[in-house]
Structures are given as structure tokens and as C-alpha cells.
Amino acid sequence: MALKPRQTDFEVVRDQDKCISCQVCLRQCSNDVHEYDSDQDIIYSDNSQCVGCHRCESLCPTGAMKIKQSESEFRQNFNWSPAHIKNIYKQADSGGVLLTGMGADRPYPIYWDHILFNAAQVTNPSIDPLREPMEIKTFIGNKSDVVGVDIDQGETFNMKLKQDISPQLVLSTPILFSAMSFGSISFNACASLARAARQFGTFYNTGEGGMHKDLEIYASNTIVQVASGRFGVDIDYLKRAAAIEIKIGQGAKPGIGGHLPAEKVTEEVSNARMIPQGTDAISPAPHHDIYSIEDLMQLIYALKEATDYQKPVGVKVSAVHNVAPIASGIVRAGADFVTIDGLRGGTGAAPQAIRDNIGIPIELALASVDTRLREEGIRHKASVIAAGSIRSSADIVKAIALGADAVYIGSAALLALGCNLCQKCYTGKCNWGIATQDPYLTKRLNPNIGTRRLENLLRGWSLEIKEMLGGAGINAIESLRGNREHLRGIGIGEKELAVLGIKHAGEAW
Amino acid sequence: MGEKLEIMERMTRKEYSTRFRIPSGCAVFGVVNQKGMRFSGQTVLEGITMMHDRSNGLGGGFAAYGIYPRFAQEWAFHLIYEDRIAQQQAEDLLGQNFEILLSEEIPTDGSIRLDQPPLNYRYFLRCQKNMGKHEQDFIVNLVMNINSNIRGAFVVSSGKNMGIFKGVGYPEDIGRYYRIQEYEGYLWTSHGRFPTNSAGWWGGAHPFGLLNWSVVHNGEISSYGSNKRFVNDFGYKCTLSTDTEVIAYLFDLLVRREKIDLRLLHLILAAPLWEEIERLAPDIRKVVTALRTVYGPALLNGPFNIIIGHNDFMYALNDRIKLRPMVAARHQDYMYVSSEEAAIRKVCPSPSLVWRPEGGQPVIGRVSIPRKAKLNQKAGV
Structure with missing residues (x-):
């Protein structure tokens, strides 16, 4: 192919009325998106280099910038998503393994968003953490099988641990x-x-x-x-x-x-x-x-x-x-x-x-x-x-x-x-x-x-x-x-509830 | 209503009542003579009757210690049956495992009208072979087996020289129904129940019993799920979905099996706050920290006031921030614990000491029976 397909993920939208050409964006961008034209006193942006990190937008002193998802669209295709298409272009170009960072961003089910937590009503008072002690101190380590205690039978009721528990x-x-x-x-x-x-x-x-x-x-x-x-x-x-x-x-x-x-x-x-x-x-x-x-x-x-x-x-x-x-x-x-x-x-x-x-x-x-x-x-x-x-x-x-x-x-x-x-x-x-x-x-x-x-x-x-x-x-x-008695599933099936070991919302104890 | 009846037809009362965990408010009352002198059940009956308004007629019961001196060394089982088939199956099982010294219907007062009383039987049993220290584990397994596998049968109590009497009704009616004023014991606990459902099942009333333990409890354990899985890990099956059941298993596990000293138990069940632990002397701090770290899943959270009965002691404990009422009193050799002071004053108008135990501070009334009385008891006098 003679021409490398253009791969633009983001668009840098600059409000020229607000831009004062201070070049903060230029200095902040390590991807060389922005370029200053001193003749025209104007800043141009190369959208294809933008990774969408929003650094320039965050630091722009006049709020002149906005980073948006690219509006350039492929012909709609439910099988070939834009991501698939762009990845193929990239790999055809480089012959390498596609790298990425952070966690998976695919739309797999997020079960946290299908679980609801409980609260106390009437039969059991809720406790106000602003007024009552609320303990979240946590110990990580092996919790021993037994705790041996020597108790001094005298009046003072002194006691001593027979053996230290595992380190925590x-x-x-x-x-x-x-x-x-x-x-x-x-x-x-x-x-x-x-x-x-x-x-x-x-x-x-x-x-x-x-x-x-x-x-x-x-x-x-x-x-x-x-x-x-x-x-x-x-x-x-x-x-x-x-x-x-x-x-x-x-x-x-x-x-x-x-x-x-x-x-x-x-x-x-x-x-x-x-x-x-x-x-x-x-x-x-x-x-x-x-x-x-x-x-x-x-x-x-x-x-x-x-x-x-x-x-x-x-x-x-x-x-x-x-x-x-x-x-x-x-x-x-x-x-x-x-x-x-x-x-x-x-x-x-x-x-x-x-x-x-x-x-x-x-x-x-x-x-x-x-x-x-x-x-x-x-x-x-x-x-x-x-x-x-x-x-x-x-x-x-x-x-x-x-x-x-x-x-x-x-x-x-x-x-x-x-x-x-x-x-x-x-x-x-x-x-x-x-x-x-x-x-x-x-x-x-x-x-x-x-x-x-x-x-x-x-x-x-x-x-x-x-x-x-x-x-x-x-x-x-x-x-x-x-x-898990305090958790309920919402909008998930029997199998998922079984694996999570929780009941569905609406089921009582 | 129609649907409910249909469900009830398909299930036994036990099955219906144990499907879900049912929270309930309650009255509790306990009295012990620390010298082991036996006294009539009239006292505890009067005490719990005083707190009528804390129950709603859907459960009442009594645990009594020292009531069977003739069979003091034998296992005393109280069972309820929903029908004769259940009775037949349970008795077959008991016959295979024990020498049955006496089997009889528990005497009741038929003039007290109650909602569908089940069949009430008691058995005095001796193990066929000497099982030594495994005998108690054997009893636990047998009780679990009957409760979970025999439809319509339920072991109400399974200790020695003790028994539990309970059912659906106000505690004063249940007490008179079982004629408890005619028994003499040295330690009594009782319970009036205010459950939030309407399904009445006699086995679901309190006290809950296992071996010599009996538990009466007012409260709702918000840590139920954590506690349940902790006892499950040690082989206890929570079949009744009640807080009281899991508390009984915790006591059996910690005191009988793990041999935790009674004086340390509250450091696990109602552990002190970390900021309080920080202020303790170094050696003690180490012990309390270790107990709380290792037995964290046994911490009982949420509001509760429990009275544990045992042949050797009465143990009462409030949750650590005292979300339920509890009053204790002493007079001569007697110690009282109650939801309300009025109940104590009814049976003992001027106690020498009345106090409100702090949250997480146990009240322990040990029974030390003088040697002579012990001998008499053994001889069945």
C-alpha cells in the first residue's frame, strides 16, 4: 500500500479566540502534538500524535483547549470495530506485538456493579460512625490454629501468651x-x-x-x-x-x-x-x-x-x-x-x-x-x-x-x-x-x-x-x-450468583 | 394467605420456619443459685412474666439445670415431633446408639391452650460403649443428624441433668404448659420472643440447646454470615438460620473444643476496641491482640444480650457498645440477669447489689456445689 492509513484517535479542539499562544500546551506535550508558528503567532496541532492524556487541556491557562474522541469514523460495522481495524493497520505497518498499558478496557461484565450491599432497619440499629467507634484495622498474615494463654491465678489476673502468633x-x-x-x-x-x-x-x-x-x-x-x-x-x-x-x-x-x-x-x-x-x-x-x-x-x-x-x-x-x-x-x-x-x-x-x-x-x-x-x-x-x-x-x-x-x-x-x-x-x-x-x-x-x-x-x-x-x-x-449474607446480586443469572455465593436482590435471609 | 397455607402443606413447620433468618426482639431472664441449691421454676416464671410486653406470643421457653438428679450422669434428651413417623424414626436412631434408661412423654398441662403443640418426649440415655473424650462429639453429630435428616423431628436439648422447655406462645403460658413450677433446679434461664414473622414453629423458640449449653438471646447479629462460616469450618451446620444457634456453636467450639478460658471469652465474642487494647499492659495487650486477630470471625457484632446456661455457670454478655438492655443483681447466693430490672425486683424485691454491666463485660455466675450436696446428687437423693 502506497499510503499509510491515518490513525487518529483524538482531536485537539482549540478555541482560537481564547488561545493566547503562551505555548504551555507545546511545552507540556511529550508527544509533539502542538507546534508554534511564530510568523502567524498561532499554534497548530497534529491530532494523529495525541494520546488523549489531557495534560495540555488541564494546564491551558485560558481554557482554550478540549481533547475529544476523533469524529472521523469508519463505515459502521458491528463485526469490525474501529479498534480492530486500527490495530490491523498498525501491525501491517510494524509487524510487531501491539503493546498497551493499564487494565483491560473491554466491556466485560463488571460484577461489582451487579452487587448491592445491605443496611440495618428496625430490628437492628444502624451505627453512626461519627458518634460511635468504627473499626477497620486489618491484619494480614496466617491466623494461627490456637492461642495458648498462661493465666496467673493470683489476684492480679495477669496473663501471658504461650507462643507468639504468626507475624502479621x-x-x-x-x-x-x-x-x-x-x-x-x-x-x-x-x-x-x-x-x-x-x-x-x-x-x-x-x-x-x-x-x-x-x-x-x-x-x-x-x-x-x-x-x-x-x-x-x-x-x-x-x-x-x-x-x-x-x-x-x-x-x-x-x-x-x-x-x-x-x-x-x-x-x-x-x-x-x-x-x-x-x-x-x-x-x-x-x-x-x-x-x-x-x-x-x-x-x-x-x-x-x-x-x-x-x-x-x-x-x-x-x-x-x-x-x-x-x-x-x-x-x-x-x-x-x-x-x-x-x-x-x-x-x-x-x-x-x-x-x-x-x-x-x-x-x-x-x-x-x-x-x-x-x-x-x-x-x-x-x-x-x-x-x-x-x-x-x-x-x-x-x-x-x-x-x-x-x-x-x-x-x-x-x-x-x-x-x-x-x-x-x-x-x-x-x-x-x-x-x-x-x-x-x-x-x-x-x-x-x-x-x-x-x-x-x-x-x-x-x-x-x-x-x-x-x-x-x-x-x-x-x-x-x-x-456474604449482606450482599445481593442484581441483574445476573443463577450461575453467577452461585459462584459469587450470594442471593438475588429481593430474597430475604 | 392462601399461598401461605399452600406452602405450609408442602413443608413441615420446621422446614417453613428455617428457610430464612428471622430477626426478633426479646426478653431474657436468668437466675442461678451459686451454691447449687435447687429452687422451683416459679421464680423464673414470675420474672419472665413481668416482661410480657417484650414478647408477642410467638415463642417462649426455659432452660433448667439440676432438674434430673436421678439421672444426673446420663444424657437427657428432649425432643419434639410433628408426627408419629418422625417419632418412630428418631427413636429407632436413639435405640441403635444408646441404652434407653427411660423414655416418656413430657408432662404438660392440657388446660393451657396453645397453637398446635407438637409431641413432646424426653429420654434418658447411656452410650452403649465407652467413647471417652469423643462422647460429646458423638452427641453433637447425632443431634445434627436428627435435626437435619429426620423430617419433623427436633432435638430441643441434649445435655446432662438439664432440660429445655419451649414452644410457640407467651413464655408464661409455655412455662405453665410444661408445669415448670413443679421442677426444682439451681440455674434457670428463660426467653420471651418477638419475631418479625408469623410462622410459628416450636423448635424455633428459645432457648437453643446443644450438649449442656443453652442460649437465650435478645438481639440481631449483624456478623451472622461471618460467624456462620467460621463455625461451619469446624463442622457445625447451621440448619435453623437463627442467631441463637450460631452463638451456641461458638460457645461449644471456643469453650469445649478450643478450651478458651471462660474469663477470656468476652475478649473474642465482644472484643475490646483496638484503642482500648492499645492502652493495656504489654503482656496482656499481646494476649488480647492475638485473640482478636486469630478469632476475628467469632466477634459477635450488632446488638445483643445473651445468657448462656451451663451446668457449671451462667454467663451473660452484652454487645460491646451495649445496644440492648441488660441488668444484673446479686442477693445472698443468688445472681440474676434480666432485660429489665423490674423482673428482678418482682422475684427479689431488695437485692443487695444491682448493676448495669458495661458493653462487652461478662457477668459470670459460677456454680460451686458443696461436696456433700454433690454426693447426694450422684446418689440421686
Whole structure:
């Protein structure tokens, strides 16, 4: 074909009456959309380069700009969607694998939006969280089989624990920041997450990017990941951490590894990952020392040995069809927590075909994992953390009622930092200073402001969780956990209700 | 109405009544003589009658301890049957598993008119072989088996030297129907029920009993789903969909099987707030933190006032923010717990001590029977 088909996703609409040619848009855009013509004192835009990140629109001082979906339309065809057509043009052009970022955006059912929560009326008073205590403190770890207590029979009634229970992570709210590596996101983004976790009393996760030396002071609020590339892993890294997570899979790309291109491996990234500067950081698809469940058990116990059994060791898997028995095996292999990452979980880079088609939604995976662990009598041996697109406090309440101990948030945290879900994280040109290592771009994200915004989000959601708990007549989060009696399905079928283990709206107790 | 009747025809009363969890408001009353002196059921009958307005005539009942001294060492089973077929099946099962020392209809006062009383029988049973420490688990399994598999049969109580009398009606009528004023026991609890549905089933009244446990309860447990799945994990089947049932299983699990000290139990069932735990001395804080962390799913949430009866003690507990009323009193060797003070004053006009227990603080009335009385009891005097 002689002519490359034009692929325009967005249109930059500029109100020339309002534009003062200040060139903010030009300076803010790393995709070179805007160009200043000094002769005419006018700014032109190349729509084909626009990714729809809304940075220019947000910073335009006169409000002259609007980014709209492209009005250029293909002939309507219910089989060949514009996305399919454009993808074929791109691949015919490049011969490569199509990459994308963030979580699956296809219109699969979102079960959160088909579940309703309960409230108390008459027979049971609702509790006002503004006046009464409302507890959402959460513990992640193996809940021992027994608690042995020595009671001093004297007058003082002193008591002592016979043996300490397994190590626990203590969270002030059932929300943690999901694994996002330094490399895939900027140092300022990592610092914002780490500081917000410290100040709010929860944890962030290093992903497989290692721990930047300037973030070591936040180690007691850090979950470190051991992934297939083993980047940044040494004994100090393990010992510093609050908990360790073995990453087997990720919801956005189950079954495949990762690739941080050489150009992103800056000096700082190379130090944190312990690899030479300017080399590709490739995480293999499997761990090459884990080809079976018994191998996983060896790694779990190797990490526990290395850290003197002082911290929880968990395993993260993506939600695949067989996730329930897999989770059961993981718990039996000695994991203190299991992270399940659903279909809609985010990523810094993944093949679009994988992201959009592999795995199952977290709602169904979570319900079936919790059910299976209970059936086998091992639910108390490990905490379950749900991940993969938690969008609101209501999603969290529903996840906990389905059986989660806590949730990880990744995309939501990035949104709080300014992300607009343009899905171009893999290009390294993030205009919001999040998914990039370019110093010109990363300095746009001020970690002080980032920390405050993340804290605000945690605070707002925690308040909403308390309101919902109180409304249902519950004043401690443990009484919500796995309490599926408080959930009802709406507009879903028998099979889905059965997998979720809930009744349909309109059915009483 | 027509549809309801049609449903009732297809289902037994038990099946109809246990389909859903039914919240109810209630009156509870308990009295214990801590020296183990036995006294007539007249006391508890008068106490609960005082709180007539807390019930709506759809359930009342009594648990009595020390009433069968002649068979003090044998299993005393109270069963209700909806028909003779159920009776036949249950008795076959009992006959296969026990030596039946005595089997009789529970005496009732026919002049009290109640809504369709079932057949009421009691049995004194001895296990055919010595099962040692597994005997209690065997009893639990047998009770679960009868309750879930024999249509129209229900085990009302299954302890030793104790019995539960309950049915559909106001508690004062149920008490007189079972002639409880003619029994003598050292510990009594009672219950008047105000359920939000109209289906009456005698087994669904309170107290709920399992082994020596009896539970009366006023409240609605908002943590029911979490508690239910916790006891399910240990093999207890919640077949009645009632809060009282799950509370009984929690007690059996925690006290009998997990051997949690009675003095620590409230730290699990009505755990202190984290901010209160933070203020405890380090050793104690560690214990309470461990208990709350490990037994989180056993936390009872929502409003409740429960009285647990057992051969050795009466245990009363309010939810941790005291959303339901509870008053306790002491006089000489007697200890009283009641929804309302008036009920206590009715049977004991000037107690030496009256108090309102704080939310989450247990009231424990232990029974320590003097040695001589114990010997007499064994001899069946």
C-alpha cells in the first residue's frame, strides 16, 4: 500500500479566540502534538500524535483547549470495530506485538456493579460512625490454629501468651498500594506511594523494581516483591521489608513475563534493580526455579529462613480459570497471604491481546478462592488480598464481604496522582510524570502533593467504608469479612450468583 | 394467605420456619443459685412474666439445670415431633446408639391452650460403649443428624441433668404448659420472643440447646454470615438460620473444643476496641491482640444480650457498645440477669447489689456445689 492509513484517535479542539499562544500546551506535550508558528503567532496541532492524556487541556491557562474522541469514523460495522481495524493497520505497518498499558478496557461484565450491599432497619440499629467507634484495622498474615494463654491465678489476673502468633502486617485501613516498580513508574510516584503508606499506616509494594536507596527509610511500610527476574533482591532488601511477596503472575498479563527496555534503565533504575545501566531488564515468564507447587514451597521457606520467620511471605497470582485450587496449593505451601489479581488489573506494559483476553474478573476469582479455602478448612491459614481494578470504597466493601481480607489499589492510586488512563505507560512519555523516567517529565509530579492526594483518597474511602459498615449495623471490619449474607446480586443469572455465593436482590435471609 | 397455607402443606413447620433468618426482639431472664441449691421454676416464671410486653406470643421457653438428679450422669434428651413417623424414626436412631434408661412423654398441662403443640418426649440415655473424650462429639453429630435428616423431628436439648422447655406462645403460658413450677433446679434461664414473622414453629423458640449449653438471646447479629462460616469450618451446620444457634456453636467450639478460658471469652465474642487494647499492659495487650486477630470471625457484632446456661455457670454478655438492655443483681447466693430490672425486683424485691454491666463485660455466675450436696446428687437423693 502506497499510503499509510491515518490513525487518529483524538482531536485537539482549540478555541482560537481564547488561545493566547503562551505555548504551555507545546511545552507540556511529550508527544509533539502542538507546534508554534511564530510568523502567524498561532499554534497548530497534529491530532494523529495525541494520546488523549489531557495534560495540555488541564494546564491551558485560558481554557482554550478540549481533547475529544476523533469524529472521523469508519463505515459502521458491528463485526469490525474501529479498534480492530486500527490495530490491523498498525501491525501491517510494524509487524510487531501491539503493546498497551493499564487494565483491560473491554466491556466485560463488571460484577461489582451487579452487587448491592445491605443496611440495618428496625430490628437492628444502624451505627453512626461519627458518634460511635468504627473499626477497620486489618491484619494480614496466617491466623494461627490456637492461642495458648498462661493465666496467673493470683489476684492480679495477669496473663501471658504461650507462643507468639504468626507475624502479621497491621493496616489502619484494608487498602494497600499495589505492586508498581521503580522503572515502570517514576521515583516521585514511588516516593508518593511510600510516604502516603507510612503516614496513613498501610503499605506500598515495590513491584519487581528493587528498593531505591532514598526509599529505604520507608522500609517498614514496604512490601518487597521477589519476581522471576529477581531484580534488586538481596538479603538486605528482604530483611528491610515489612513483608515479602513472590510474584507469580499479574492480572494484566497472566502467564507472561516483563520487559523494561534498556533506554528506561537509567543509573537510578540500574542501582535499584542491580543490573547494568542501559541493558534490557527482562523478567522471564515463569520463575525458572519454580516449575511446580513444591518448588514454590521451597522458595517460600527459603525467604522465611532468610528473614527468621519474622515477616509474612505471600504469593501473588493472576486470576485464571483454575485459581481456586492454585490458591489452595499456595496456602498449603506455607504462604501467609495470597494476592489474587483479576482480569482488569493494570500494567505498565503488556501485549494488548493478552491484557484484554486472558484471565477472569476478580469478583468471581475472589469468591471461588474464598469458598475453596473454606471448604478445605485452611482459610484462616492465609489472608486473601484482592486486586485488579478496585474503583471505589463500595468495591472494597463488596470485596471484603465476598471474603477478601484487604485490597490492593494500583490504577486508582495513579489516578489520584493525575493519571488520565491514556494507556500509553509503555512509551515512557507520561506527561503526568508517573510512568516515565525522563527528568523533564518526572519533575512534574511533586511528591509532597502526590503524598497528600493519596492520603486524601485513603481517608475518603476509609470514611465511606465506615459509613457503609455502620449502616449495616457492623462496627468492626472482621464482622464484614466473608459476610456474604449482606450482599445481593442484581441483574445476573443463577450461575453467577452461585459462584459469587450470594442471593438475588429481593430474597430475604 | 392462601399461598401461605399452600406452602405450609408442602413443608413441615420446621422446614417453613428455617428457610430464612428471622430477626426478633426479646426478653431474657436468668437466675442461678451459686451454691447449687435447687429452687422451683416459679421464680423464673414470675420474672419472665413481668416482661410480657417484650414478647408477642410467638415463642417462649426455659432452660433448667439440676432438674434430673436421678439421672444426673446420663444424657437427657428432649425432643419434639410433628408426627408419629418422625417419632418412630428418631427413636429407632436413639435405640441403635444408646441404652434407653427411660423414655416418656413430657408432662404438660392440657388446660393451657396453645397453637398446635407438637409431641413432646424426653429420654434418658447411656452410650452403649465407652467413647471417652469423643462422647460429646458423638452427641453433637447425632443431634445434627436428627435435626437435619429426620423430617419433623427436633432435638430441643441434649445435655446432662438439664432440660429445655419451649414452644410457640407467651413464655408464661409455655412455662405453665410444661408445669415448670413443679421442677426444682439451681440455674434457670428463660426467653420471651418477638419475631418479625408469623410462622410459628416450636423448635424455633428459645432457648437453643446443644450438649449442656443453652442460649437465650435478645438481639440481631449483624456478623451472622461471618460467624456462620467460621463455625461451619469446624463442622457445625447451621440448619435453623437463627442467631441463637450460631452463638451456641461458638460457645461449644471456643469453650469445649478450643478450651478458651471462660474469663477470656468476652475478649473474642465482644472484643475490646483496638484503642482500648492499645492502652493495656504489654503482656496482656499481646494476649488480647492475638485473640482478636486469630478469632476475628467469632466477634459477635450488632446488638445483643445473651445468657448462656451451663451446668457449671451462667454467663451473660452484652454487645460491646451495649445496644440492648441488660441488668444484673446479686442477693445472698443468688445472681440474676434480666432485660429489665423490674423482673428482678418482682422475684427479689431488695437485692443487695444491682448493676448495669458495661458493653462487652461478662457477668459470670459460677456454680460451686458443696461436696456433700454433690454426693447426694450422684446418689440421686
